[in-house]
Amino acid sequence: MRVAVSGAAGMLGRKLVDRLSKSGTVAGKPISGFVLHDIVAPTAVNGPIKTEMLVSDFSAAGAAEAIVASQPDIIFHLAAVVSGEAEADLDKGYRVNLDGTRALLEAVRKLGGDYRPRFVFTSSLAVFGAPLPDVIPDDFILRPLSSYGAQKAMGELMVADYSRRGIIDGISIRLPTICVRPGKPNKAASSFYSGIIREPLNGVPSVLPVSKDMRHWFASPRAAIGYLVHAAELDTAPLGGIRSLTLPGVSATVADEIEALHRVGGEEAVALIREEPDATIHAIVSTWPKAFDARLALDLGFVPDKTFEEIVRIYCHDELIRA
Amino acid sequence: MRVAVSGAAGMLGRKLVDRLSKSGTVAGKPISGFVLHDIVAPTAVNGPIKTEMLVSDFSAAGAAEAIVASQPDIIFHLAAVVSGEAEADLDKGYRVNLDGTRALLEAVRKLGGDYRPRFVFTSSLAVFGAPLPDVIPDDFILRPLSSYGAQKAMGELMVADYSRRGIIDGISIRLPTICVRPGKPNKAASSFYSGIIREPLNGVPSVLPVSKDMRHWFASPRAAIGYLVHAAELDTAPLGGIRSLTLPGVSATVADEIEALHRVGGEEAVALIREEPDATIHAIVSTWPKAFDARLALDLGFVPDKTFEEIVRIYCHDELIRA
Numbered sequence: 001m002r003v004a005v006s007g008a009a010g011m012l013g014r015k016l017v018d019r020l021s022k023s024g025t026v027a028g029k030p031i032s033g034f035v036l037h038d039i040v041a042p043t044a045v046n047g048p049i050k051t052e053m054l055v056s057d058f059s060a061a062g063a064a065e066a067i068v069a070s071q072p073d074i075i076f077h078l079a080a081v082v083s084g085e086a087e088a089d090l091d092k093g094y095r096v097n098l099d100g101t102r103a104l105l106e107a108v109r110k111l112g113g114d115y116r117p118r119f120v121f122t123s124s125l126a127v128f129g130a131p132l133p134d135v136i137p138d139d140f141i142l143r144p145l146s147s148y149g150a151q152k153a154m155g156e157l158m159v160a161d162y163s164r165r166g167i168i169d170g171i172s173i174r175l176p177t178i179c180v181r182p183g184k185p186n187k188a189a190s191s192f193y194s195g196i197i198r199e200p201l202n203g204v205p206s207v208l209p210v211s212k213d214m215r216h217w218f219a220s221p222r223a224a225i226g227y228l229v230h231a232a233e234l235d236t237a238p239l240g241g242i243r244s245l246t247l248p249g250v251s252a253t254v255a256d257e258i259e260a261l262h263r264v265g266g267e268e269a270v271a272l273i274r275e276e277p278d279a280t281i282h283a284i285v286s287t288w289p290k291a292f293d294a295r296l297a298l299d300l301g302f303v304p305d306k307t308f309e310e311i312v313r314i315y316c317h318d319e320l321i322r323a
Numbered sequence: 324m325r326v327a328v329s330g331a332a333g334m335l336g337r338k339l340v341d342r343l344s345k346s347g348t349v350a351g352k353p354i355s356g357f358v359l360h361d362i363v364a365p366t367a368v369n370g371p372i373k374t375e376m377l378v379s380d381f382s383a384a385g386a387a388e389a390i391v392a393s394q395p396d397i398i399f400h401l402a403a404v405v406s407g408e409a410e411a412d413l414d415k416g417y418r419v420n421l422d423g424t425r426a427l428l429e430a431v432r433k434l435g436g437d438y439r440p441r442f443v444f445t446s447s448l449a450v451f452g453a454p455l456p457d458v459i460p461d462d463f464i465l466r467p468l469s470s471y472g473a474q475k476a477m478g479e480l481m482v483a484d485y486s487r488r489g490i491i492d493g494i495s496i497r498l499p500t501i502c503v504r505p506g507k508p509n510k511a512a513s514s515f516y517s518g519i520i521r522e523p524l525n526g527v528p529s530v531l532p533v534s535k536d537m538r539h540w541f542a543s544p545r546a547a548i549g550y551l552v553h554a555a556e557l558d559t560a561p562l563g564g565i566r567s568l569t570l571p572g573v574s575a576t577v578a579d580e581i582e583a584l585h586r587v588g589g590e591e592a593v594a595l596i597r598e599e600p601d602a603t604i605h606a607i608v609s610t611w612p613k614a615f616d617a618r619l620a621l622d623l624g625f626v627p628d629k630t631f632e633e634i635v636r637i638y639c640h641d642e643l644i645r646a
Contacts, residue, residue, distance in 0.1 A: 090432075090488070109413075129564055139464045143483070145564050150484040154477045160466070161473040165413070241452055241468050 001026050002033045004067050006058060006104070007078030009038035011181065012122070015225050016076060021047045026074060027233040037067050037079070059095045064103035071111060074118045074232045075168075077104055083126060084188060086148035097151035105158055109167045119159060119170040120231045123244065125217065127153040127174060130287040138246060138296045145287065160243035163236075171231045171239070173297075176219040176249030180315035189284040193218070196254070197261050197312055200269035201320065209278035212255040215290040219249045220314040223305045230302055242296070248304035250311060251291035260309040264316060324349050325356045327390050329381060329427070330401030332361035334504065335445070338548050339399060344370045349397060350556040360390050360402070382418045387426035394434060397441045397555045398491075400427055406449060407511060409471035420474035428481055432490045442482060442493040443554045446567065448540065450476040450497060453610040461569060461619045468610065483566035486559075494554045494562070496620075499542040499572030503638035512607040516541070519577070520584050520635055523592035524643065532601035535578040538613040542572045543637040546628045553625055565619070571627035573634060574614035583632040587639060 003020060007013045017036060024031055024047070036042040037054040045051045052070070056063045058079040068075065079100065086093030101121070108117060126149030127142040142153040159170040181194040185206075192209055193216060199206035219227070227247050236243075252260075262270050294302075305311050326343060330336045340359060347354055347370070359365040360377040368374045375393070379386045381402040391398065402423065403409075409416030424444070431440060449472030450465040465476040482493040504517040508529075515532055516539060522529035542550070550570050559566075575583075585593050617625075628634050 139466075141462045141464050142480075143462075143564060144480065145487065147484050147488070150480045153480050157465075157467065157473045157476050157480075161470050164468065165470070241466060 001029045001031050001074060002035065002070055002072040003031055003074045003076070004035040004037070004072035005042075005076045005078060006037045006067060007080065008036035008042035009040050010078060011183070011221065012178070012224060012228070013038065013076075013078050014043055015221055016078075016228055017042070017045055019225050019229065021045045021049055024049065026229065033070070035067055035070060035072055037063070059100045059103075064100070064107040065110075067104065068107045068111060068117075071115050072117055074120070075104070075108075076120045076122075076228060076232070077101065078122050080122070080152075081148070082188075083146055083148040086151060087146055090147060093147050093151055097148065098154055101155040102158060105162045105168065109162070116166060116169055118232055118236075119163075119168040120228060121155055121159045121170060121172040122228070123152045123156050123172045123174045124149065125174055125177065125289050127156065128289050132287075132289055134290055136246070136289055136292045138292075138294065156244045160241070163243050164241060169236055170243055171234075171236060172244040173227055173231050174244065174246045175224055175227065176217045176247060178221055178224055179218040179311055180319070181221070182315070182319045189281050192281070193257070196257060196273050197315065200261060200272040201265050201312075201316065203272070205272045205274055207276045208254065208273050209276060209281040210254060210285055211277070211282070212258065213253055214282075214285060215251060215253045216285070217249045217251055217289055217291060218305075218308065218311060219247065220305050220311045222314050222318060223249075223303070227302055234300055238300075245297045245300070245302070246292050246294045247297050247302050248294040249292070250305050250308050252308040256308050260307070260312045263309055264312045324352045324354050324397060325358065325393055325395040326354055326397045326399070327358040327360070327393075327395035328365075328399045328401060329360045329390060330403065331359035331365035332363050333401060334506070334544065335501070335547060335551070336361065336399075336401050337366055338544055339401075339551050340365070340368055342548050342552065344368045344372055347372065349552065356393070358390055358393060358395055360386070382423045382426075387423070387430040388433075390427065391430045391434060391440075394438050395440060397443065398427070398431075399551060399555070400424065400442065400444045403445070403475075404471070405511075406447075406469055406471040409474060410469055413470060416470050416474055420471065421477050424478040425481060428485045428491065432485070439489060439492055441555050441559075442486075442491040443551060444478055444482045444493060444495040445551070446475045446479050446495045446497045447472065448497055448500065448612050450479065451612050455610075455612055457613055459569070459612055459615045461615075461617065479567045483564070486566050487564060492559055493566055494557075494559060495567040496550055496554050497567065497569045498547055498550065499540045499570060501544055501547055502541040502634055503543070503642070505544070505638070505642045512604050515604070516580070519580060519596050520638065523584060523595040524588050524635075524639065526595070528595045528597055530599045531577065531596050532599060532604040533577060533608055534600070534605070535581065536576055537605075537608060538574060538576045539608070540572045540574055540612055540614060541628075541631065541634060542570065543628050543634045545637050545641060546572075546626070550625055557623055561623075568620045568623070568625070569615050569617045570620050570625050571617040572615070573628050573631050575631040579631050583630070583635045586632055587635045
């Protein structure tokens with residue numbers, strides 16, 4: 001199996017390639033080669049699998065063609081301009097997130113013949129927008145409130161259309177908010193959801209800008225990588241025309257997060273959280289999904305984290321102990 | 324008010340321009356000029372309103388810029404490659420229906436300044452696809468089963484995104500199936516829905532390819548023109564982020580259609596319908612929406628036909644008596 005990954009230098013891309021190179025197989029078959037693309041050089045792959053590194057702007061002419069030239073059996077399309085940047089730069093967001101995705105699909109189409117790769121597209125909860133029910137069903141309308149969300153929703157529509165036409169065997173997965181995200185805090189409105197766990201577990205103070213009853217939808221990085229691999233391996237025949245899936249997750253309030261932190265890191269960890277209400281962040285975050293009834297994905301075998309405490313323990317195991 | 328219409332030579336485009344030129348006003352203000360665009364020359368406008376005729380391929384370079392150059396206050400974007408052609412020619416469908424719509428939005432954006440026109444985009448029931456509930460709510464997922472439907476859904480997402488960003492004041496309206504469509508039968512799978520009324524009322528035999536319990540969602544051309552004008556005039560402030568509306572219609576079975584034909588045209592008209600089951604057409608049509616709970620559009624003042632009989636009488640009045 002040849003495996004291509006766009007956005008291979010990102011957090012999920014690196015963890016995905018790491019997991020695949022360790023197992024050496026996907027969908028029950030040995031991996032014969034990687035094609036890894038990003039705008040900066042992806043980390044070198046440990047192990048014997050032959051790896052082609054491609055470094056360019058994803059939206060540059062020829063980038064999509066280069067990724068698919070060797071006819072990879074599986075394409076993980078993770079590359080994207082993130083939410084804040086897509087909002088700040090309309091042209092860049094549409095160029096990378098819409099035109100780039102389309103270019104990748106068109107590059108597959110141009111190869112023609114019997115070539116019909118599994119195409120795993122990472123979509124986002126940003127495809128949903130208020131007004132939202134407390135628990136969102138699988139057939140709820142996509143009504144994004146950001147350009148990033150609009151572009152992801154348009155990508156889902158193309159993945160479904162190109163799948164229906166037999167050009168790809170595609171699946172779009174709407175990942176929950178990844179938590180605990182390793183690394184540094186960033187300027188994303190969602191940053192505190194990971195920060196209030198990660199910083200205290202590293203002995204560093206962390207600011208909580210919203211009230212403790214704020215509820216959101218989470219998956220650990222480990223669960224997210226499991227989702228990506230499962231999306232590459234599952235039988236798509238039972239999906240019919242449904243090529244987009246909201247993935248299962250853990251619905252937790254900030255209070256639930258703090259309770260889990262208490263169990264894992266004790267009182268001293270919790271004491272490092274400082275409440276500092278920020279009306280702007282509160283307003284943004286309060287329009288986000290709180291929970292899903294992700295029945296379809298559960299039936300298809302996607303396995304979520306069990307509890308928020310498990311999410312915290314995965315962070316400790318994968319990022320603190322192993323690091 | 325300056326009014327631009329793309330697809331102005333089509334059935335709806337002609338009726339829309341006819342109605343606007345007769346009233347001479349829109350949104351309570353006099354119309355000072357029309358900009359009419361189509362790939363063939365739109366019919367000349369009767370009356371004193373100054374009219375600029377533009378004839379070109381909608382997807383050609385410069386077409387979008389020419390349509391918006393005079394900064395029309397209202398843009399009716401009706402131009403589209405129809406369903407069958409968009410399915411047969413993937414490139415052409417995406418070029419006109421997606422890239423063309425985007426070019427029009429970008430042409431508005433490039434004009435910049437305070438220019439922020441009302442933008443009325445005709446979407447379609449083709450954005451919905453099976454599995455569907457019997458009565459589809461306003462917040463049901465868009466899951467098109469045709470490239471045309473995918474392109475219309477992507478257009479809706481762009482209209483909403485460009486509206487949210489303040490570039491246009493946009494609204495996408497999902498029109499019911501237009502019935503009774505004037506003119507000749509065509510190769511569309513939906514052709515019989517109009518044909519079994521139109522042909523008998525003109526003394527011509529007509530074939531019914533599906534069973535009489537098949538149910539679908541209809542609006543007369545007159546109601547559809549009312550929808551377009553109302554979409555141009557309504558206050559969009561209460562819509563918030565919701566920029567796409569499923570419009571109200573009449574849910575009727577083929578049996579309901581035949582009963583209405585009987586009341587209007589008598590037994591001799593009904594006798595001209597010949598049942599000739601066609602499994603292919605039956606299969607296509609049976610995946611289509613049967614009815615909507617179009618609460619939002621009703622609350623916003625969109626006024627549907629009252630009954631299928633009214634739809635038949637509108638055909639007689641507008642197409643047979645006036646013609």
